[in-house]
Amino acid sequence: MSIETKTTCPYCGVGCGVIASVDDAGKVAVRGDPAHPANFGRLCSKGSALAETLDLDGRALYPQVRGERVTWDTALDMVAHTFAQTIATHGPDSVAFYVSGQLLTEDYYLANKLMKGFIGSGNIDTNSRLCMSSSVAGHRRAFGSDTVPGLYEDLELADLVVLVGSNLAWCHPVLYQRLAAAKAENPGMKVVVIDPRKTATSDIADLHLSVRPDGDVALFNGLLTYLADHGAIDRRFIADHANGFAEALAAARATSRQETLRLTGLAEEELDAFCEVFAASEKVVTCYSQGVNQSSIGTDKVNAIINCHLATGRIGRPGMGPFSLTGQPNAMGGREVGGLANMLAAHMSIEDAADRDRVKRFWCSPTIADRPGLKAVDMFRAVATGQIKALWIMSTNPVVSMPDADAVRDAIASCPFVVVSDIQEDTDTARLAHVLLPATGWGEKSGTVTNSERRISRQRAFLPGPGEARPDWWQIAEVGRRMGFSCFDHAAPASIFAEHAALSAFENDGRRDFDIGACAEMSPADYDCLQPFQWPRQKGRAMSETRFFADGRFYHPDGRARFIATSVAAPRRVSADFPLILNTGRVRDHWHTMTRTAKSARLSAHLAEPFAEIHPDDARSLGIQDADLVRLESATGAHVIVRALLTRRQGPGSVFVPMHWTDETAACARVDALVPGITDPISGQPASKHVAVVARRLEADRHGYVVSAMKPDAVDSAYWAVAKADGGWRTELAFEKAPATWETWCRKHFDLPGDAESLGYSDAVNGDARLAFFAGDRLLLALFAGCGPVAVSRSWAVAQLTEAHADTRTRFAVVAGRPGAGRPDPGATVCSCFSVGANQIVAATREGCRTVEAIGSTLSAGTNCGSCRAEIRRILDGCNAVAAE
Numbered sequence: 001m002s003i004e005t006k007t008t009c010p011y012c013g014v015g016c017g018v019i020a021s022v023d024d025a026g027k028v029a030v031r032g033d034p035a036h037p038a039n040f041g042r043l044c045s046k047g048s049a050l051a052e053t054l055d056l057d058g059r060a061l062y063p064q065v066r067g068e069r070v071t072w073d074t075a076l077d078m079v080a081h082t083f084a085q086t087i088a089t090h091g092p093d094s095v096a097f098y099v100s101g102q103l104l105t106e107d108y109y110l111a112n113k114l115m116k117g118f119i120g121s122g123n124i125d126t127n128s129r130l131c132m133s134s135s136v137a138g139h140r141r142a143f144g145s146d147t148v149p150g151l152y153e154d155l156e157l158a159d160l161v162v163l164v165g166s167n168l169a170w171c172h173p174v175l176y177q178r179l180a181a182a183k184a185e186n187p188g189m190k191v192v193v194i195d196p197r198k199t200a201t202s203d204i205a206d207l208h209l210s211v212r213p214d215g216d217v218a219l220f221n222g223l224l225t226y227l228a229d230h231g232a233i234d235r236r237f238i239a240d241h242a243n244g245f246a247e248a249l250a251a252a253r254a255t256s257r258q259e260t261l262r263l264t265g266l267a268e269e270e271l272d273a274f275c276e277v278f279a280a281s282e283k284v285v286t287c288y289s290q291g292v293n294q295s296s297i298g299t300d301k302v303n304a305i306i307n308c309h310l311a312t313g314r315i316g317r318p319g320m321g322p323f324s325l326t327g328q329p330n331a332m333g334g335r336e337v338g339g340l341a342n343m344l345a346a347h348m349s350i351e352d353a354a355d356r357d358r359v360k361r362f363w364c365s366p367t368i369a370d371r372p373g374l375k376a377v378d379m380f381r382a383v384a385t386g387q388i389k390a391l392w393i394m395s396t397n398p399v400v401s402m403p404d405a406d407a408v409r410d411a412i413a414s415c416p417f418v419v420v421s422d423i424q425e426d427t428d429t430a431r432l433a434h435v436l437l438p439a440t441g442w443g444e445k446s447g448t449v450t451n452s453e454r455r456i457s458r459q460r461a462f463l464p465g466p467g468e469a470r471p472d473w474w475q476i477a478e479v480g481r482r483m484g485f486s487c488f489d490h491a492a493p494a495s496i497f498a499e500h501a502a503l504s505a506f507e508n509d510g511r512r513d514f515d516i517g518a519c520a521e522m523s524p525a526d527y528d529c530l531q532p533f534q535w536p537r538q539k540g541r542a543m544s545e546t547r548f549f550a551d552g553r554f555y556h557p558d559g560r561a562r563f564i565a566t567s568v569a570a571p572r573r574v575s576a577d578f579p580l581i582l583n584t585g586r587v588r589d590h591w592h593t594m595t596r597t598a599k600s601a602r603l604s605a606h607l608a609e610p611f612a613e614i615h616p617d618d619a620r621s622l623g624i625q626d627a628d629l630v631r632l633e634s635a636t637g638a639h640v641i642v643r644a645l646l647t648r649r650q651g652p653g654s655v656f657v658p659m660h661w662t663d664e665t666a667a668c669a670r671v672d673a674l675v676p677g678i679t680d681p682i683s684g685q686p687a688s689k690h691v692a693v694v695a696r697r698l699e700a701d702r703h704g705y706v707v708s709a710m711k712p713d714a715v716d717s718a719y720w721a722v723a724k725a726d727g728g729w730r731t732e733l734a735f736e737k738a739p740a741t742w743e744t745w746c747r748k749h750f751d752l753p754g755d756a757e758s759l760g761y762s763d764a765v766n767g768d769a770r771l772a773f774f775a776g777d778r779l780l781l782a783l784f785a786g787c788g789p790v791a792v793s794r795s796w797a798v799a800q801l802t803e804a805h806a807d808t809r810t811r812f813a814v815v816a817g818r819p820g821a822g823r824p825d826p827g828a829t830v831c832s833c834f835s836v837g838a839n840q841i842v843a844a845t846r847e848g849c850r851t852v853e854a855i856g857s858t859l860s861a862g863t864n865c866g867s868c869r870a871e872i873r874r875i876l877d878g879c880n881a882v883a884a885e
């Protein structure tokens, strides 16, 4: 017997429905919910691996003050008392909350209410500042409200889908699968990808534009000019519904065609091809994500895109519109509750006195923030200067994810009082907490999230919270109460949601887009069985799942949209000292700072080390070879050490480094330490994708690779990166100076039993060393070291941890580091659902498999979540090309 619970995936903004089942033994399994309208049963690799991330390893299980266990009463009283004291002495702006798009709406609503309505400061900001704020600012400028007009279905109905600065295949994989399926059904559909890198997403593109970093405003201005010159403007729509077209077009025209080509870095034919297909396709959806938002000109990029949709009247109708993709599971919910420092609640404006008065009356609050608070980058600067004296960080890991991350780390360390609410106790941020509050995580807590298409879905608990962990909303309500505020007496998320819904409808009368008044009187029982729905959902109106702006009415006071004149040139950051552009982002199988995905061996197998993708020409001029270690440094003075991956998918003059590795998982790979705190002047969003760096090869005296049953502890080598593996851990190593004896080094860093038997050899001449430790027939640790990057098969070595090694022959095979005959090396993992490696795929092509489908039926690879299909296709293309030679 197993019990099934319908809930929502806690990762990306696609917001897939998940069915979690728990069997009698407590074992959890997850599958896609066929009835959920976001995914119709599909899940990506991360969603499919959710059950592997629920262990208690590293979980925060009880409240701690400076690392010592305390009771909840002690911890909560200390938080309430210190915040109250600080406010009494230094005023409300001396405290701050830094929260997250991964809080549930109920948590988020209460945090915002406590800060803005009861403490009376705007100093609550969120990691969505690093993620969505340029889109929010762009929407508000264009529409008068932060409205995402479209639906996922529009991607399927479109004739042209333009993906700008979005690696949809890896970052919104289920939406990508929906798009790929629609394209397969409708061969006339075109996809254009605009990204300086060729990504997995580019594989379905009919046209890939390797735009120069930050060349997007020039590109969309070029498009606007083209549309005007080729009779593709909807004059009627503009006359009826929008202001400012002449100014926006004049600003676009100010850039000559030659200049546009220079600023975008595109060939004339590429620019023409894009403009032609855009002009010719009535049904166009333009999706955009962090390549647009995370820029010092991010808000202008958003408006340059929206301008083209307004100019053609392509908005609010089926199969068309600008579509900002939200990243986190509840980025959209955070915007609804007003979690950004410059928003109020329920899409009301902090600058508007009537809105402030309205929210204050609704909350019956003693005060209300009368101006925007500090945005994330400024907030941490204010922590550094001592202006902020008490800080509460919830559900985010800013020591890793904020720009100027070393300065942020130092600011937090110097702050007189820091509270961290997290599910894990050892994150780079949690380690700096004075008070650590253990939170219940996914599967243990209940509430709602809103996805990219404004669909509100329930997250439901199906496991008890471990230890003394408690939900975030409860922690906030307790602190509110202990600070002496009424109105924090909620007993469960249901009543918080109902209050949030009531506020959305309060004195609204159609003036605000966000209205879910129909849920204001929802009973706990209704909340329990709430089905996914899209907003708006006004009280007394029939439910409609539709687009905004279908009627041409916008939310500026005159009901008209605004064109925004955008004319900024791409910033130039590189210099003689820092000649390369660093671009940062995500990989397929990891989530942000990896506090959850790193628990899954399967997810960790895809890319097990921090890396920099470098164009082979750049690598050659820098004397860097594939698999060398590189040291990247920026003007912040910080550096990272990562593995070089040479690829022509990366443009010359730039490198790409993922944001995922932390001080928990690598020696020196927090890439945000390199990113300066340069922000968009309107949105305050950092420019995480355009950083000037210098690269050089790291000279290492010795390289190594270890598989071990136990996790390494405080490794002291110049480079290390540790990843979960089946049966233990895998650690990549490099030393500036080789340890005197490997046996001593292994015993120091791994908790090996004293009587473990060791077997090995060292070659003093070539520097090679092999060493293995066994207990009974189990391999505890195997080390492979050499003067260059170690060429032993990683997946084979990992497999040795779970095999029996009773006789000396197999033990010698381990030490030799060579797969025996009949045990071929599967190669680097491509399909994490079925653990299929690249070598297996290549071998299958030799058996006659020529298509992704054939690989699927032979090896199962690519048949579950499908996230690896692009990679399989790439391997096949390579093999087919070789076969054709």
Ligand SMILES: Nc1nc2c(c(=O)[nH]1)N[C@H]1C(S)=C(S)[C@@H](COP(=O)(O)OP(=O)(O)OC[C@H]3O[C@@H](n4cnc5c(=O)[nH]c(N)nc54)[C@H](O)[C@@H]3O)O[C@H]1N2
Binding pocket: 012, 013, 131, 164, 165, 166, 167, 168, 170, 171, 172, 194, 195, 196, 197, 199, 211, 212, 213, 214, 215, 216, 289, 290, 291, 292, 326, 327, 328, 583, 584, 585, 586, 587, 588, 589, 590, 591, 592, 689
């Ligand atoms: N696997 C995985 N999925 C995730 C996440 C994760 O951590 N892992 N995180 C989620 C979150 S919170 C977010 S915000 C989303 C982010 O989703 P995406 O925005 O799709 O992901 P990124 O990798 O940050 O960046 C997207 C692309 O922008 C490109 N880019 C860089 N500079 C420019 C430029 O100047 N112009 C253009 N046009 N493109 C540029 C980069 O090369 C990169 O390929 O992903 C969500 N989904």
Ligand SMILES: Nc1nc2c(c(=O)[nH]1)N[C@H]1C(S)=C(S)[C@@H](COP(=O)(O)OP(=O)(O)OC[C@H]3O[C@@H](n4cnc5c(=O)[nH]c(N)nc54)[C@H](O)[C@@H]3O)O[C@H]1N2
Binding pocket: 100, 101, 102, 127, 128, 130, 131, 132, 290, 294, 327, 328, 394, 395, 396, 397, 398, 400, 401, 402, 403, 421, 422, 423, 424, 427, 439, 440, 441, 442, 445, 472, 584, 585, 586, 591, 592, 593, 594, 595, 596, 659, 671, 672, 675, 688
């Ligand atoms: N260089 C660079 N930097 C970036 C980006 C980039 O592309 N490049 N992207 C930016 C973007 S878009 C984003 S969204 C951010 C993401 O950056 P972060 O928000 O810092 O990353 P996460 O690892 O998702 O952090 C979530 C934290 O919350 C904890 N947690 C999980 N569930 C719960 C819960 O229920 N309650 C509580 N209290 N804690 C919980 C996790 O253990 C983890 O420590 O990074 C930003 N930083």
Ligand code: SF4
Binding pocket: 009, 010, 011, 012, 013, 014, 015, 016, 039, 042, 043, 044, 045, 046, 047, 048, 171, 172, 173, 174, 175
């Ligand atoms: S696409 Fe993947 S990560 Fe995103 S919500 Fe769906 S299953 Fe979760």
Ligand SMILES: [Mo]
Binding pocket: 130, 131, 132, 327, 328
């Ligand atoms: Mo994000």
